[in-house]
Amino acid sequence: MQMSMLASNLQAARTQMAFTLGFHIILASLGVALPALMLIANYRGLRRNDADALKLAQRWSKAVAVTFAVGAVTGTVLSFEFGLLWPAFTGRFGAVFGLLFAIEGVFFFLEAIFIAIYIFGWKHLRPWTHFWTGVPVVVSGLGGAFSVVAVNSWMNQPQGFAPANGDVTSVKPLEVIFNPAVPYEVPHMILAAYLVTGFLVASIYAVGMLRGRRDRIHRLGLLIPLTVACIATPVQFAVGDSAARAIAKNQPIKFAAMECVQTTSTDVTEYLGGRCTSSGVKGGIGIPGLDSFLVGWSTSTQVIGLDSVPPDDRPPANTMLHLAFDAMVGICSVLILLALWLGIGWWRKKDFPQSRWFLRATAVSGVAAVVALECGWIVTEVGRQPWIVYNVMHTSDAVTQADGIWITFAAVLALYLALGATLIITLRAMSRRWREADEEEVDVPYGPETAPPADLATGASG
Amino acid sequence: MTSANAVAVVLWIGATMYAVFGGADFGAGLWSLLAGRNDRGRRPRELIDWAVGPVWEANHVWLIFAVVVLWTGFPSAFEAVFSTLFIPLSLAALGIVLRGSGFAFHHVARRARGRALAEMIFGLSSVLTPFFMGTVVGAVAGGRVPVGNAAGDPVTSWLNPLSLMIGALFVATGAYLSAVFLVSDARRAGARDLERYFVTRALASAVVTGAFAAACLVVLHNDARYVFDGLTHEGLPLVILSLVCGSGVLLLLHRGARRGARLLAVGAVAAVIWGWGVAQHPYLLPQTLTIADAAAPSSTLTGVLVVFGVAVLLVLPALGLLFVLVQRNLVEETAQPTPQAPSDAANATGLAN
Numbered sequence: 001m002q003m004s005m006l007a008s009n010l011q012a013a014r015t016q017m018a019f020t021l022g023f024h025i026i027l028a029s030l031g032v033a034l035p036a037l038m039l040i041a042n043y044r045g046l047r048r049n050d051a052d053a054l055k056l057a058q059r060w061s062k063a064v065a066v067t068f069a070v071g072a073v074t075g076t077v078l079s080f081e082f083g084l085l086w087p088a089f090t091g092r093f094g095a096v097f098g099l100l101f102a103i104e105g106v107f108f109f110l111e112a113i114f115i116a117i118y119i120f121g122w123k124h125l126r127p128w129t130h131f132w133t134g135v136p137v138v139v140s141g142l143g144g145a146f147s148v149v150a151v152n153s154w155m156n157q158p159q160g161f162a163p164a165n166g167d168v169t170s171v172k173p174l175e176v177i178f179n180p181a182v183p184y185e186v187p188h189m190i191l192a193a194y195l196v197t198g199f200l201v202a203s204i205y206a207v208g209m210l211r212g213r214r215d216r217i218h219r220l221g222l223l224i225p226l227t228v229a230c231i232a233t234p235v236q237f238a239v240g241d242s243a244a245r246a247i248a249k250n251q252p253i254k255f256a257a258m259e260c261v262q263t264t265s266t267d268v269t270e271y272l273g274g275r276c277t278s279s280g281v282k283g284g285i286g287i288p289g290l291d292s293f294l295v296g297w298s299t300s301t302q303v304i305g306l307d308s309v310p311p312d313d314r315p316p317a318n319t320m321l322h323l324a325f326d327a328m329v330g331i332c333s334v335l336i337l338l339a340l341w342l343g344i345g346w347w348r349k350k351d352f353p354q355s356r357w358f359l360r361a362t363a364v365s366g367v368a369a370v371v372a373l374e375c376g377w378i379v380t381e382v383g384r385q386p387w388i389v390y391n392v393m394h395t396s397d398a399v400t401q402a403d404g405i406w407i408t409f410a411a412v413l414a415l416y417l418a419l420g421a422t423l424i425i426t427l428r429a430m431s432r433r434w435r436e437a438d439e440e441e442v443d444v445p446y447g448p449e450t451a452p453p454a455d456l457a458t459g460a461s462g
Numbered sequence: 463m464t465s466a467n468a469v470a471v472v473l474w475i476g477a478t479m480y481a482v483f484g485g486a487d488f489g490a491g492l493w494s495l496l497a498g499r500n501d502r503g504r505r506p507r508e509l510i511d512w513a514v515g516p517v518w519e520a521n522h523v524w525l526i527f528a529v530v531v532l533w534t535g536f537p538s539a540f541e542a543v544f545s546t547l548f549i550p551l552s553l554a555a556l557g558i559v560l561r562g563s564g565f566a567f568h569h570v571a572r573r574a575r576g577r578a579l580a581e582m583i584f585g586l587s588s589v590l591t592p593f594f595m596g597t598v599v600g601a602v603a604g605g606r607v608p609v610g611n612a613a614g615d616p617v618t619s620w621l622n623p624l625s626l627m628i629g630a631l632f633v634a635t636g637a638y639l640s641a642v643f644l645v646s647d648a649r650r651a652g653a654r655d656l657e658r659y660f661v662t663r664a665l666a667s668a669v670v671t672g673a674f675a676a677a678c679l680v681v682l683h684n685d686a687r688y689v690f691d692g693l694t695h696e697g698l699p700l701v702i703l704s705l706v707c708g709s710g711v712l713l714l715l716h717r718g719a720r721r722g723a724r725l726l727a728v729g730a731v732a733a734v735i736w737g738w739g740v741a742q743h744p745y746l747l748p749q750t751l752t753i754a755d756a757a758a759p760s761s762t763l764t765g766v767l768v769v770f771g772v773a774v775l776l777v778l779p780a781l782g783l784l785f786v787l788v789q790r791n792l793v794e795e796t797a798q799p800t801p802q803a804p805s806d807a808a809n810a811t812g813l814a815n
Contacts, residue, residue, distance in 0.1 A: 065566075066566055066567070069562060069563075069565065069566035070562070070563060070566050072522065072523075072562060073558060073559050073562035073563055073566070074559075075526070076522070076525065076526055076555070076558050076559075076562070077555055077558070077559060079526050079529050079530065080529070080544070080551060080552075080554075080555045082533060082544075083529075083533065083540055083541070083543070083544020083545065083551070084544055084545075084548055084551060084552060084555070087540070087541040087542075087544050087545040087611050087612070088541060088611050090533050090537060090540055090541060090544075091537045091538050091540065091541025091542075091611070092537065093537070094533035094534055094537030094540055094541075094758070095534060095535075095537050095758030095759055095762040096762070098530060098533050098534025098535075098537070098758070098762065098766075099534055099762060099765040099766065099769065101530040101533075101534065102530050102531065102534055102765070102766055102769040102770075103769055104530075105523070105526055105527050105530050105769075105773070106769060106772060106773045106776060106777060108523055108526065109523045109527070109773065109777045109780075109781075110776060110777060110780055112523050113777070113780045113781055113783075113784050114780065116784055117783070117784055117787060120787075120788075121787070136780075168758075168759060169759055170759050170761065171758070171759045171761045171762045171765075172761065173761055173762065173765045400544075400545050400548065400611060400612055401545065401611045401612035402545050402546075402548035402549075402612040402616060403548075403616065404548065404549070404552075404616075408552050411552075411556060415556070415559055415560070419559070419563050422563065422567055423567075426567055
């Protein structure tokens, strides 16, 4: 009875954590990268006296405001979940990884303050002053991403604390912060944020253009984010590739699960797709020797298999893990082709390709990038199981003994679905309002106010 | 001072900032709710939107700050509180989600129905969140949170007279702070009618808050003797300071003084929070877990203090800049409420009475 309750608690807690993190990671990515797009447009607008670019910057800043506010809320929920779902984990290791969150807190604070100044400062601050108040938002977004992802890296490559068992009595903060997984996990996530945001924003404008809105705002609104994303994508591929190799070395069981390698051997076949079974991959496309080659540049490289640890220490849901990994790599590869298409078009005609197929591809790229992001997160998180702190603490030992997680999960599910729907509806309503405004040609950023509140000003000072 | 005590001070600073600024925001939500759905409530709500908008986000980072300092500096206390008090903290988190989203959306929701719904959610959750936070504090002060993973009673730990009383006190305190702040904001907007409107409410909520605080003392006397004794001995100067500040606010508001009310109101609330801290020192969880026993290894404590120092150097000037820009009306989103529209004059005088 006690055991089954615990098992179900663990399942509920993991489901809730996966869902809330999977939701937050999209908003967090937007929070990191959307301010950068906004500032690029702002910079272009000021430098080239480009009213359309300024208009885009102002609109994106409103989208930043809404997504940041919702992201702050879902982030607060996550900080509560450290205690509500995983009290034994935080109780034992809070002193170890907590500092990174304290650092993140400082960045988050700066981000919140300067976002407020930037968003609410369009009307009254001088143009370049206003631009510069946006720069700390981008910088602190990067810093915050570093801090949070470094915690996840530490969970995958824990170090800098002693003793290994029982209560932690000594901590070496620098070893915790700069743990071995940071060099690949942090850039991988930051690039993912820029890639996802870029493709997502570009896809919205691509849809608009497919519907016949081919004005300059739409062209610029497609080009700026798409360029950022297309630069990030090939870099991401290289970073991801080196991350996979590092995982093969540092977390061989996670890697074995990603690639469905059952037994330790050399000349291991790389499988694309397929189901993972204890007797090997069923139904995938096999390329002999490639897995070994990718790990060590030679088919004679040994790849460690799942059978090197007891079944209880292997990640669950092996097939899902494997397919998520393949989907992530596959989507990134296809997005590189889109980047090439843009690059060639730009090189030949100094413009993005005008064909409807290019617009269609761009329109799909946003959703595809989000799918890749979620797949990557599944690989990282499910691949670390059954450990919450790799090879140190089992997830089952971390979970709360409190009852009622299925209830909170149901509430969270309903609430977040409503939240997501409202966010999308709101953003769509905003964009519809902007289109209507375009037709009337009002509301120019930094321009004279449309309705001078002269009566207010005299009233206020009097 | 030991570094564990220093980190406890940092924790208390975070809690104070959240109680003051977050509390005032919650109070604004309550006033927004009480202003009524009809046309009469429109002007107070406009003022609330205008005043809270730019600072809302920053005010709520203090909560995350306090939570992170708690789990980094005193992990075992964090584990105990968040597992035993799973229910009220889940409900507080629910309130935070609803409130934050209500706020995020109600500016942009154009259609009246969507806007009304968002404002309703914003207002209701503004009451729920501080209330459940208060029950959590009551559970801690009452010594009902034992060390361990969900070792305490999941229900009676927070569903008891002391917790409920402190929950009510939290709601009232937020309303009080917020009303005092909004008096200044109304003055800044040049809206005399709204100034009178919130002076009335500030005075009323001051009396209610004082009464709740006195009731809390009575319950503490019966239920949490350790904290009560602390408040009436080591913490007594702070309790008296709070009384003096609170009375000062009443006097200033009554006289219509232009300065000082806000500062004194903050002082009244902060003094109580620090009085509570002094009262339960050296315990973090009264009579079960001391600050020293809960403290993280020394390098972590040093790290927290260093990060806090950096935060003071970086965040405080930035925060100051934001507040100055707001006070000078250089950052604003929604339109400033009009000084007093002629058509509203009749309504407004009606409201002020």
